[in-house]
Amino acid sequence: MSLLTDPAASRALLLGLVGGDLDDDDIAERHARALWSGICEPGDGDAGSLVAEFGAATALALVEGNDEPAVATVEGFDRRRAHDALARWRPRLAPAALAAGLDSARRVGARLVVPGDAAWPAHLDDLGRHGPLCLWVRGALTPPAGPAVAVVGARAATSYGEHVAMEIAADLAGSGIRIVSGAAYGIDGAAHRAALSAGGVTDALLAGGVDRAYPTGHSDLLARITRTGAVMSEVMCGSAPTKWRFLSRNRLIAALSDATVVVEAGWRSGSLNTAAHAASLGRSLGAVPGPVTSPASAGCHRLLREFDARCITGAADVREMLGLDDDLLPGADDWVDQATALRDALSTRSWRRVDDVARRCGQSVADVERGLGLMLLDGRAQHGPGGWRLVVTGR
Structure with a gap:
C-alpha cells in the first residue's frame, strides 16, 4: 500500500x-x-x-x-x-x-516547515541539493529581523572558553543578533544560556529528532530556548543522533548564520567541520585565540593560521566582521553609546527600578532590560528586591 x-x-x-x-x-x-x-x-x-x-x-x-x-x-x-x-x-x-x-x-x-513556507529560513537554500527537505520545529521559528551568528566550540571546554563564549553571545544577543548553536555541552550550551540571560533569541539545531532532548542534561535549556527561539532538526521525530548526523547537522548551523565564530576547538574538533561549511558557503568565519599551550584552542589557531579566519576577541570584532557599527543613542555621535548611558543611570549606593533607569538614560524599558542582563552577566550590576545598582569593578 x-x-x-x-x-x-x-x-x-x-x-x-x-x-x-x-x-x-x-x-x-x-x-x-x-x-x-x-x-x-x-x-x-x-x-x-x-x-x-x-x-x-x-x-x-x-x-x-x-x-x-x-x-x-x-x-x-x-x-x-x-x-x-x-x-x-x-x-x-x-x-x-x-x-x-x-x-x-x-x-x-512540533511543526513541519518546508521550503516556500513563510517561516522557512531562506539561508538554507544556499545548500542546494544537499539542503534539508523539511524542518521539524519546536518553538518560535520566525524570519530573522537581523543577522544571525553561530557560536560553536568544544564540548570539553575550559572555563576560559565558556567565559568568552558567554561574553560574546550575551553581548550580541542583547543587541538583537540571533545566536545559533548545537545545544551540546561546553561552548554551545554556554552560548545558548548567555543569549537567553541577555533577553535575546537563540536557536538550537539537533542531530536527532526534536522529540528527544540531546544531551539529556540540556532538557531544561532546550525548553527555555523554545519560549523565544526554535529547536530544529531535519530528521523525523524518533531518529537517534549519530556521529554522521552530528557532522551533517553542522552544515545547517553554518548555513543559518551570517557568520560563524569558533570559540574553542581541538585540532580535530567537530567545530572545524562547521567552520569548513561556513567557508564553503561564503559565510564570514572567526576564531577566538587561546593560550598557545592549550590543546582546546589548537583548532582555533589552525583556523587563524591556515584558513584566514578573523581573530575574534569580543563581540565588537564579530560586529565588524558582519559590517555592523555599535549601536548609538538616537541623534548622538560616537562619543557616547547606550552602555555608557546605562551605567551613568545606575547608582552604586541606591537601588533603582527599571522604569526609573529608563527615564534617566533615555532608553526604552526593553533596551534597558537587555542591557542590565548583560551587565549582570559581566558582574557590573546587581539585582535585588529594590531593583538594580552598579557594581564598581577593578577593570
Whole structure:
C-alpha cells in the first residue's frame, strides 16, 4: 500500500503539524517531505536531486515503485547510481515507523516547515541539493529581523572558553543578533544560556529528532530556548543522533548564520567541520585565540593560521566582521553609546527600578532590560528586591 494513500488520509496524519488551510496538493507535498525526513539521511544529495526534479510526492512514489529507470533520468544519475540510491531508501519504507514519527512530533508540539513556507529560513537554500527537505520545529521559528551568528566550540571546554563564549553571545544577543548553536555541552550550551540571560533569541539545531532532548542534561535549556527561539532538526521525530548526523547537522548551523565564530576547538574538533561549511558557503568565519599551550584552542589557531579566519576577541570584532557599527543613542555621535548611558543611570549606593533607569538614560524599558542582563552577566550590576545598582569593578 502506498504511503501517500489519499489527501484525506494525509491531512489526518499531518493534523496539528501544518496549517489547516492548505489544498490537497500542498498537503501531499508536505506529507511526502515529512516521510522523506525519515527515509533518507541528512544531506543526501541524491534525494535532494530527485525531489527537485519530480517534487517530493512523485519522487516518493518512484521509490515505492522501485522505478529505477525513472530515477536514472535525473541529471547526473545513471542506472548504477539510481540502483544504489533506491537500495538505501527502500528498507526505510516502513509505514508503521513513519506514522509513529509523525505521532511523536504531534505529542511534543512540533511543526513541519518546508521550503516556500513563510517561516522557512531562506539561508538554507544556499545548500542546494544537499539542503534539508523539511524542518521539524519546536518553538518560535520566525524570519530573522537581523543577522544571525553561530557560536560553536568544544564540548570539553575550559572555563576560559565558556567565559568568552558567554561574553560574546550575551553581548550580541542583547543587541538583537540571533545566536545559533548545537545545544551540546561546553561552548554551545554556554552560548545558548548567555543569549537567553541577555533577553535575546537563540536557536538550537539537533542531530536527532526534536522529540528527544540531546544531551539529556540540556532538557531544561532546550525548553527555555523554545519560549523565544526554535529547536530544529531535519530528521523525523524518533531518529537517534549519530556521529554522521552530528557532522551533517553542522552544515545547517553554518548555513543559518551570517557568520560563524569558533570559540574553542581541538585540532580535530567537530567545530572545524562547521567552520569548513561556513567557508564553503561564503559565510564570514572567526576564531577566538587561546593560550598557545592549550590543546582546546589548537583548532582555533589552525583556523587563524591556515584558513584566514578573523581573530575574534569580543563581540565588537564579530560586529565588524558582519559590517555592523555599535549601536548609538538616537541623534548622538560616537562619543557616547547606550552602555555608557546605562551605567551613568545606575547608582552604586541606591537601588533603582527599571522604569526609573529608563527615564534617566533615555532608553526604552526593553533596551534597558537587555542591557542590565548583560551587565549582570559581566558582574557590573546587581539585582535585588529594590531593583538594580552598579557594581564598581577593578577593570
